[in-house]
Amino acid sequence: MARRITQLISIALATALAAGCSTAPSRFYSLSSTSTADGTPAMPAAVMVGPVTIPASVDQPEFVVQVAPNRVEVDEFNRWVSPLNDGIARAVAGDLVVLLGTPNVASSQLANFTPDYRVTIDVQRFESTKGQGVTFEAVWTVRKTASGATRSGRTVASETAQGQGFDALAAAHSQAIAKMSGDIAAAIRAEAEQKS
Template sequence: MGRRFVDLVWIALATALCAGCGTTAPSRFYTLDSTAAADGAAPTRCAVIVGPVSIPASVDRPEFVVQVAPNRVEIDEFNRWAAPLDQGIASVVAQDLAVLLGTPQVATAPLANFSPDYRVTINVQRFDSIRAEAVIVDAVWAVQKTGSGPARSGRTVAREAVQDGGFDALAAAHSRALATVAADIAAAIRATSVAVR
């Protein structure tokens, strides 16, 4: 009986070790995409640079940070942003601005040998992901005409519904929310360009 018990213990340990060496789920990577549509306004002939963009420390990581309760979040190790989130936000806002302003001269900072007419800075206060419910982007932004005048600033709080619990839906909703931020910034650039004429 003693020898059989020892053999069973060794088999159980070997099984546990083998289970621990199993493969893990593969990581999935997501991007933010431009979703802005031209609004029919006349093109704005200007060059715009977007950046820097700052984001809350709580979401400044590759993994999705999902709000699961009013004061609790979970970090999903297997669903990640394909690029640093601040860079992804700057890139998609720049792409949206190019569409909304009707100009190809929109870039993200830093960029050598680029002389912008306007510099856009964005401070993201909230970048919430709530599965199967909504995303919230709360951004304070400023538009500065190069070399003259005070900055025009504003705050955009965009909430986009999420119909299912998948991470594709969260990324798409964040893209739509950032298009709302870009639309407000584009309106400020248009207003500034009219004011300085």
């Protein structure tokens, strides 16, 4: 009988320990295209977006959140669904489809796809402050494939988070990226007009 009680106590302790060790489920977020058409005429050009480089400090699956001027926290349960450089390239590509009015925008090398323009992006700041907002800063270059002519620019955008959660931070980053996409689209149009 004593042995049976000892076994039951052991099972109860093991169950309690297992319950105490369980972790919260991870949540996954993505960047999205948020640009809307601005009424400018469609531009029948093919555009390749990439490569995109990002700071090493945020080049990881987990959200990196600013908690003080010189301190960040890495949240292991809130993650990006894909590498940030890939997510940024896809969001910009989706924005450019809308802003330029062309379906011929890609963020990865495709067979039989010869772009008229190549866009490279160097993200220099990708900061998230939970419950407050985001700061996004990038230097980008548009190069016309045929002539090699280039236009470069810098986009700095700060967006307020519309909520306290990580979904609000992802949405704010998408809005900031859309501002950069607008600058890139304007540079592509200006280059097309200059060379026509």
